[in-house]
Amino acid sequence: MTDTTIAFTPAEWAPQSAIWAGWPHLKDAWAEDYEGAQREIAALIAALAPVVRVKLVIGDPASRAEAADLVGDKAEMFDAPMGDIWLRDIGPVFVKYLNRLEGLGFEFNGWGGKYELEGDSETAAAIARLEGHPLKRLPFVLEGGAVEQDGEGVLITTRQCVLNPNRNPGWSQEKAEENLKLAFNAQRIVWLGDGLLGDHTDGHVDNIARFIAPGHVVCQTPSGDDDPNADVLREIEDTLRAAELQVSTIPSPGRILDEDGEIMPASHMNFLISNGRVILPVYEDEHSKLAEAELQALMPEHEVIALPSRHILSGGGSFHCMTQQVPQTDGGLST
Template sequence: MTAVPVPAEWAPHRAMWVGWPSHAELWEDDLEAAQAEVEGLVRALAGPGREQVRLLVGKREALEAAQARFAGVDGVTVVDGRFGDIWLRDTGPIFGQGSARAAAFRFNGWGGKYELEHDDTVATQIGAASGTPLDRHDFILEGGALDHDGRGTILTTRQCLLNPNRNPGWTEALAESALTEALGATRVVWLGDGLMNDHTDGHVDNLARFVGPGVVVCPVGWGADDPNDEVYDATARALTAEGLTVIRIPSPGRIENEDGEPIPASHMNFLIANGAVIVPSYGNEAATEAACNALRVVLSDREIIALPSLAILTGGGSFHCISQQEPA
């Protein structure tokens, strides 16, 4: 039986799952800074009238400290779980309307790049902890590879969804059929490549996001050396050709790792919450403010909050990547 469309992210939520940086052996010198950034996100989400945050801790040794850190914070529940790393958008389930059921998929570490213990059990854990029955689908899919308008239109990229390291032999037609059955897709809008050096093989939540029915935001390059300038322009052209209204939002510009290589920093990894939009910032205050000003126009019913996410980015993602909403 074909599913009904996944609610848009701006629809009301009953809860928001967030992953807590739990593994010192993965984060090394960035662990404390990443925890501080995630704490900032959690406290912003749990503000009055916003989210019931379910903070999933992925390792027993990190549980007690996390509980102490959020003791007495209204709207935050610390959940004892197990995961390889914090990217719940990709490893967790995708909740359907009213969170009556959720879709769960196979996970293979982003095409075999990072296969960590327990990551393939996160959907089961969140389903059990939230009391949500899971509909299991026998194909590989990460939640960050898709964006939803709430009416059945899904954005995705060929670079990720048709990559042979996920589901060998998939064509657009086969992928569309799978998305229709599992997630109620009525239309799939295909984009090309994602950001440079993105180990997810071009997740769309770093590239283009719905902010309303038929309305999509995507980046415009910031600075003469933005490494993704051509990808951004190609994305905007493709979205326009599909009849969507496109709003360009400044990228963070060129953000580098310690070796001087560009890393996939993106303001598109914002998180739409009850009453707020949390926008990742990577140290370029002018670019962040310009992006926030644009989002204030298109998401005017919510407070736009910029928070630092540089340490989280060292792990490969940002606020949207580490979260998953339960629609009300």
């Protein structure tokens, strides 16, 4: 039971007034995947536009014409500071207090100092201002993709990320729990260990385990003997079951390699839930049809739409990583 006298984070399946998405503009960073990522994002926006207001961050005005050509009138465009598209991590996390919203803004250090880009530290304040909501700054490093919540006080995260000394040096698990509980009004925290191979976020939970209902979490099973994350995926499932959550599984994409033959952190977990639709990332993998069918069976009141995301993945994430939802203020409170 969520205490509605203080702020809480609505579950992703709660009614949303808008979805913010990032538009790529760093041509050198995206290289040969630049145009492909833009096309995949345009397809995502087209799938979302019938059910939610889509707001697109244009980090460089020079890329506005490209966005307009591909997106048309399916999204509103806003000029705002943004290094790259990963709004889940650099944007505000909106929490609800009665019928008011407040954005939470955390310290951001480029995923442990790996990718520090101009504009990323200003994105949260810019989006909160454009939404007309106050931004509350918290004095510790955290990315939005590092936490997964069910809207009723249960939060899942990973030790690999949140306890990594490249974020908050000296944090113990107890200190982390204290801060996470205060920030999100979390009543219980479930700790997983490691994330996927090749994940430069150091194991964000939104790539390995997601809530689809209060207390009901979905994770992945290995897809074949050559799945590079087989052991990690089995450990994740075992840990979630030991935490006495309701656990369901869908297959992982398996071994997805980049052009250099390196393992990519491809995941069917990086789906986005918005107003009755679930946008599932797929990577030309043979397991995507089964993953789509099984997720649809688990979420019968939603429409699951599978869309290609391999070009976006080349930048390090997928649909959930590059978006951030704004809850409705009149959509009712979680109980």
